[in-house]
Amino acid sequence: MSTRFSSSRRFPLLTTLLTVTAVTVAAVGCASGPQGPAQTADAFLSAFADKDVQAAADLTNLPEKAAPALSSAWDQLQAEELIAHSEPPRVTGDTATVDYTYEWHLPKNRVWTYSGQLQMGRSEGAWAVRWNSANIHPQLGNTQTLQLRGLPAPKARVNERSGSDVLVPGPIYRIFFDRKGTADPVGVANSLAIALRQFDERLTPLSVLTAARRAEGKFTVITLSEWEYNEVSGDLANLRGVSYDKQWDMVPTDRRFAPDLLTQIRKTVIDEVDGKAGWAVLTVNANGADVDVLTEVEPQASPSFSLSVDRYIQNAAQRAVDLRQEQAMMVVMQPSTGAILAIAQNAAADADGPVAASGLYPPGSTFKTVTAAAAMSAGLADPETVVPCPSTIIVGDRTIPNYNLFTVGDVPMWQAYERSCNTAFAKIASELGGQDLRTAAAALGVGPDYAVVGLPTVSGSVPESDELVQRAEDGIGQGKVLMSPFGLAMVAATIAHGTTPVPYLISGHPTQITGDRTQLAPEVVDGLRLMMRRVVLGGTAERIRDQGEVYGKTGEAEVDGGSHAWFVGYRGDMAFATLVVRGGSSDNAVAVTRDMLTALPAGY
Structure with missing residues (x-):
């Protein structure tokens, strides 16, 4: 024993x-x-x-x-x-x-x-x-000793839809500048801008010097990956007042790929990238050299994080919004799965944060899609129902005009939608019940809260209203209704798919939804599809007609200082919403969307 x-x-x-x-x-x-x-x-x-x-x-x-x-x-x-x-x-x-x-x-x-x-x-x-x-x-x-040694686990990576890495573990270098550390702050600011502008075109001698004067001490000029730092370290080495520190972090493989979105994703995954460390016991000789491994437990890496973002769509969308001087943004989604394929904002929009997914704006005439869905669901109208489209209409004490006071007379609802007739849809909205617009919006994906892991989102706000004038103004997207590009992409995705998808950004991290989500009747979805196709074939979005079987709705929302330009729609299994803030004509949003579609590889 x-x-x-x-x-x-x-x-x-x-x-x-x-x-x-x-x-x-x-x-x-x-x-x-x-x-x-x-x-x-x-x-x-x-x-x-x-x-x-x-x-x-x-x-x-x-x-x-x-x-x-x-x-x-x-x-x-x-x-x-x-x-x-x-x-x-x-x-x-x-x-x-x-x-x-x-x-x-x-x-x-x-x-x-x-x-x-x-x-x-x-x-x-x-x-x-x-x-x-x-x-x-x-x-x-007899001359050896044992040694316990930890084996660090490889850290997880973040890859986009096709599998290529977009965030990898590695060192980052924060470059600091303190103007008090040099007798020539102007010269140092100029040298910094020359060396670093290749990584961030917003860095100019003036911007660096202005930031230095505002800071009480040193401030971060830029954060660089290791290969970026190695490229300019020689240029920075002898600049007085310039210093750096080196830290471990998740590093973008391409700083131009969805920078704002990757910032949000990094915050989400940073605490989950560590795997399970391994360990080994070795024999070590009298000189400290390893002799043999007596036992070893291999480290276990955390699985990579897979994003729904598609590199080609993201890059195409980013290039399209970057062409605009105004704040411009776009959300692209896959209707069949809810995969968020792209979140693109230009630098002007980035200044306000992740507004493509959470910024709320009056939706203008794109909201007529919700009004039409509410009318069809309530049995008030269908696409062939004849509605009046005069140049102006009076609802209560409010006179509502069409753009440039156009009129097409009495026409089917699909034609009023195609021409974006304010008077027709204000009248329709005024005849709806106080909850109908809110209910239809929820059925189209706007209203519920979506806790999308890695992305702060707000779909929109559609209030109930028993007040006639407000309901009429809400019905044309000029009242109290507000929507985000994310919310309107949900609307387009719901119509494309037939039911509201569950949006997600990181595979294996399900989205939690709070709020009721009713479903539209199939005949309502069919009616919306018919009308959206008409908008592209002969209505306000003809510019994009050459880009395949596109369905869409334009919108202009009047705001102080101009009007927002919107275009929402879908092509195949790709839904989108584009906003140019104070972009004037909705044709500008159509043009941005068209730029995105034309930049995609064949087969998209």
Whole structure:
């Protein structure tokens, strides 16, 4: 039967398992020591397990060598506990062999188990453990020591839809400038701008100097990846007042790829990128060189984060919005899955934060899509229902005009939608119930809260109203209704798919939805599709007619200082919403969307 010994750090010394109590001996051969090989081996293992290394060493024939070796094993392994098992000895005359099993408990719940043999010898009637390093581990040489070594886990990466990396673990360099550290701040600002503008075209000598004057001390000019820093480190090295620090972070592989979006994603995943570290126990020689690996547990990397963002669509959308001087933004979504394919904002829009997904704006005539859905759901009208489209209409005490006072007379609702007739849809909205617009908006995806992991979103706000004038103004997107480009992309995706998709950005991180989401009847969806196609074929979005089977709705929302330009719609399994803030004619938003579509590779 085997005998088990445990460190007293966690369990009491198992002296009850010993047939003879271990007694420290001053020298091998003392008559008061253990009298048999089993008792001596058990006493040695018990003392070693209890970290009483001197007592264990005194049971060997070379205590002066055994004591430091046994102590080194505990220290180098950073051990928390040792459990030792022994087997009955095999005795041949004055020698014996005792099999042992050690179970080391190491930091961070690591357990290392192995077996070996103690060689025993009898001299002048007393048994002792014949010392060599195999008494600690069978592969440990007499001039070697054990060493516990952590193996860091590879950190997770973030990749886009096709699998290419967009965020990778690595060092970043923050470049600081303190104008008080130089006698020539103007010259240093100029040198910084020259060296760094290749990474951020907004950096100019004036912008650097202005920021330096506003700062009380040093301020961050730019953050660079390692390869970017290496490219300019020589230019920065001798600039007085310029310094840097180096930190680990998640680093964009392309700083021009969805910079605002990747900033949000980095904040989301930064605490989840660490994998599970591995560990190993090695033998090390007297010179500190590694000799052998005795045990190894491989580190486990966290799985990569896969974004729904499509590199080609994102880049095409980004280039399209970057062509505008005004704030411009676009959201592109896959109706069949809810995958957010692109979130693009130009630098002017970035100044206000992630507005493409959470900024609220009056939607203008794009909201006529919601009004038409409400009218069809309430049985008030269908696409063929004839509605009046005079140049102006009076609702309560409010006179509502068409753009440039155009009129087309009495026409089917689809034609009023195609021409974006304010008077027709104001009248329709005025005849709806107080909750109808809100209910239809929710069925089209606007109103519920979407907790999209990695992206702050607000779809929109559509209030209930029993007040006639407000309802009429809301019905043409000029009242109290507000929507984000994300919300209007949800509207387009719902019409394209037939039901409202659940948007998501990071695979495996489901979106939580709060709020009711009713479904539109199939005939309502069909009616909306018919009308949106008419807008492209012969209405206000003819500019984009050459880009395949596009469905859409334009909108202009009057605001102080001008009007917002909108275009929302879909093509195939790709829904989009484009906003040019104070962009004037909705044709400008159509043009931005067309630029995005024309830049896509064949097959998109």
